[in-house]
Amino acid sequence: MGKTIAEKIFDAHRVDNPSGTIQVISLDRVFCHEITTPIAINDLVSRGKDRVHNPENIKAVIDHVTPAKDSKTAEQGKILRDWAKRNNIRDFFDIGKNGVCHAIFPEKGFVRPGFTVIMGDSHTCTHGAFCAFAAGVGTTDLEVGILKGVCAFEYPKTMKVNLTGDLVPGVYPKDVILTVIKTVGVNGATNMVMEFTGPVVDGMSMEGRMTLSNMAVEAGATSGICKADMTTVDYLWPFIKSDFASKEEALAAYAQWNADSDAVYEKEITIDCASLRPVSTFGYKPDQVKNISDFENTKIDQVYIGSCTNGRIEDLRQAAAVLKGKSLHPDVRGIVSPATPEIFSQALKEGLIEIFMDAGFCVTNPTCGACLGMSNGVLAAGEVCASTTNRNFNGRMGKGGMVHLMSPASAAASGIAGVITAAQ
Amino acid sequence: MNTVITELSGKGIPIRGNEIDTDRIIPARFMKCVTFAGLGAYAFYDERYNDNGTPKNHVFDRSEYEGHSILAVNKNFGCGSSREHAPQALKDYGIKAIIGESFAEIFAGNCTALGIPAVQLSEQDIHEVQAAIEQNPSLELRIDLSEKMLQAGDTAYPIHLPDAFRNSFLDGTWDSTALLLSGKKEIERVYASLPYLAFNTASV
Numbered sequence: 001m002g003k004t005i006a007e008k009i010f011d012a013h014r015v016d017n018p019s020g021t022i023q024v025i026s027l028d029r030v031f032c033h034e035i036t037t038p039i040a041i042n043d044l045v046s047r048g049k050d051r052v053h054n055p056e057n058i059k060a061v062i063d064h065v066t067p068a069k070d071s072k073t074a075e076q077g078k079i080l081r082d083w084a085k086r087n088n089i090r091d092f093f094d095i096g097k098n099g100v101c102h103a104i105f106p107e108k109g110f111v112r113p114g115f116t117v118i119m120g121d122s123h124t125c126t127h128g129a130f131c132a133f134a135a136g137v138g139t140t141d142l143e144v145g146i147l148k149g150v151c152a153f154e155y156p157k158t159m160k161v162n163l164t165g166d167l168v169p170g171v172y173p174k175d176v177i178l179t180v181i182k183t184v185g186v187n188g189a190t191n192m193v194m195e196f197t198g199p200v201v202d203g204m205s206m207e208g209r210m211t212l213s214n215m216a217v218e219a220g221a222t223s224g225i226c227k228a229d230m231t232t233v234d235y236l237w238p239f240i241k242s243d244f245a246s247k248e249e250a251l252a253a254y255a256q257w258n259a260d261s262d263a264v265y266e267k268e269i270t271i272d273c274a275s276l277r278p279v280s281t282f283g284y285k286p287d288q289v290k291n292i293s294d295f296e297n298t299k300i301d302q303v304y305i306g307s308c309t310n311g312r313i314e315d316l317r318q319a320a321a322v323l324k325g326k327s328l329h330p331d332v333r334g335i336v337s338p339a340t341p342e343i344f345s346q347a348l349k350e351g352l353i354e355i356f357m358d359a360g361f362c363v364t365n366p367t368c369g370a371c372l373g374m375s376n377g378v379l380a381a382g383e384v385c386a387s388t389t390n391r392n393f394n395g396r397m398g399k400g401g402m403v404h405l406m407s408p409a410s411a412a413a414s415g416i417a418g419v420i421t422a423a424q
Numbered sequence: 425m426n427t428v429i430t431e432l433s434g435k436g437i438p439i440r441g442n443e444i445d446t447d448r449i450i451p452a453r454f455m456k457c458v459t460f461a462g463l464g465a466y467a468f469y470d471e472r473y474n475d476n477g478t479p480k481n482h483v484f485d486r487s488e489y490e491g492h493s494i495l496a497v498n499k500n501f502g503c504g505s506s507r508e509h510a511p512q513a514l515k516d517y518g519i520k521a522i523i524g525e526s527f528a529e530i531f532a533g534n535c536t537a538l539g540i541p542a543v544q545l546s547e548q549d550i551h552e553v554q555a556a557i558e559q560n561p562s563l564e565l566r567i568d569l570s571e572k573m574l575q576a577g578d579t580a581y582p583i584h585l586p587d588a589f590r591n592s593f594l595d596g597t598w599d600s601t602a603l604l605l606s607g608k609k610e611i612e613r614v615y616a617s618l619p620y621l622a623f624n625t626a627s628v
Contacts, residue, residue, distance in 0.1 A: 393445045
């Protein structure tokens with residue numbers, strides 16, 4: 001019997017099978033940020049176990065609140081910084097070099113096909129775009145991962161998500177994943193891994209695939225996985241070229257992780273993406289999704305472009321293409337947060353930052369920013385934001401605020417119009 | 425070394441509504457802490473207090489539910505952010521077990537790691553139990569993990585939780601931090617067998 005991607009990865013990483021279907025797997029990467037890790041660090045210190053399993057496998061970043069906004073967030077940063085130094089964690093990204101974890105870690109080539117990754121962050125599923133098993137965990141599991149390099153999971157069941165057809169212009173990976181969540185429901189993939197497959201995924205860049213995988217958790221999934229192909233190899237090539245004689249050889253090595261043709265799936269769905277039009281969420285649940293053409297005069301107060309979902313260079317290009325030569329509606333504030341310094345720098349070179357500034361946007365440093373209402377860009381009660389982020393929960397971006405999730409192009413178009421609108 | 429949990433008794437607190445996410449259980453602005461101690465004060469904060477800090481008469485602050493330890497919820501409870509702050513806040517408030525129609529995966533895993541059973545009842549049963557608690561807040565509840573049932577007053581309901589979680593309570597291995605402090609040799613053996621160890625440890 002054939003195996004899914006997640007089954008292959010689990011079978012290669014199994015350390016122990018202590019209890020029923022629970023499996024302990026070894027971890028190739030433990031990613032850390034300053035919100036959930038300091039509590040684990042303090043607990044390890046108090047247990048007299050201030051050490052790490054393998055400092056090369058641990059990558060850490062300050063991203064949620066940076067620069068620190070008060071004494072408490074400064075302390076969180078300090079705990080992570082001091083710990084990284086004490087434990088020889090070389091890949092620690094502090095202010096000036098830091099960016100949103102799920103954008104900067106892939107950009108540095110830290111995730112490879114077949115890897116297992118955990119982080120104390122639910123959007124860790126993003127890294128599944130590299131044909132990896134990547135899952136968000138709590139602080140206790142993170143602590144075990146730091147100390148022992150292992151984590152316990154249920155042996156994965158997989159939902160296959162076939163994405164067929166050609167996307168029409170104006171429809172982006174964000175529209176695809178929002179439609180998937182609408183179709184599956186917010187708990188439709190709970191206790192399952194989503195494997196995204198089909199010509200739509202094949203045609204997507206790694207940036208697009210990361211947008212897809214990023215929001216798998218909004219359907220309840222443990223991880224969102226894409227197969228490894230030449231797009232994966234091309235993206236990783238600067239980091240792997242000394243490991244392989246050619247890209248073909250790299251692809252052959254990575255393709256071993258791809259699903260077998262006779263793999264058994266728990267569930268399969270197919271979405272014809274040719275019929276998709278730009279969409280946005282309404283309400284407080286990510287599966288409340290409808291075509292933007294069905295919104296009637298929904299006024300917005302803020303546009304937010306950024307986050308681990310849509311703060312990458314392609315996203316900024318798509319938004320800037322809509323904004324070029326235009327200005328934000330006078331009643332709308334615009335905030336754009338390039339997700340990493342490299343993306344910021346590239347956007348500067350391409351003239352995108354100028355386009356955003358000319359349109360009236362505030363350009364912030366790379367940070368998780370407004371997405372979770374923890375640092376900048378918070379909404380006042382009653383305000384509405386057209387946002388490229390991943391959660392529209394009640395109060396997410398500030399108490400009493402309403403968030404509409406959409407693609408960068410749609411968010412830009414909405415900013416110009418002052419009401420929720422798709423790009424022409 | 426760990427505590428075996430076979431049954432838990434207490435009185436209930438009903439919180440109705442599907443898809444209650446972890447941002448609602450504990451808003452992100454309360455995540456500036458560096459230990460989990462004292463988070464209970466902020467559990468459901470925005471639903472418990474008005475802007476000026478006056479209480480809204482949320483179930484967590486109502487005298488008839490004071491000291492109760494079993495939370496009764498509906499569908500997909502704990503969805504969204506992986507923040508362990510959510511179950512930690514509930515634990516600090518005094519919650520020892522959660523009964524509900526279904527739970528988000530990361531949340532249920534976090535609860536298990538803290539020794540809080542998150543057990544499922546059918547949609548109809550949980551509605552019935554919530555109504556019974558509302559009618560009689562001092563109703564005694566008893567969750568029996570070995571018999572897989574919930575006793576609510578005179579009525580027994582079947583409960584479900586994944587075998588792996590159930591076993592970890594019954595054999596006392598739910599504290600993964602303690603559990604995984606052993607077994608180092610086996611971990612190293614698997615590491616050595618991985619086909620791509622070269623890039624696994626390569627610096628990039």
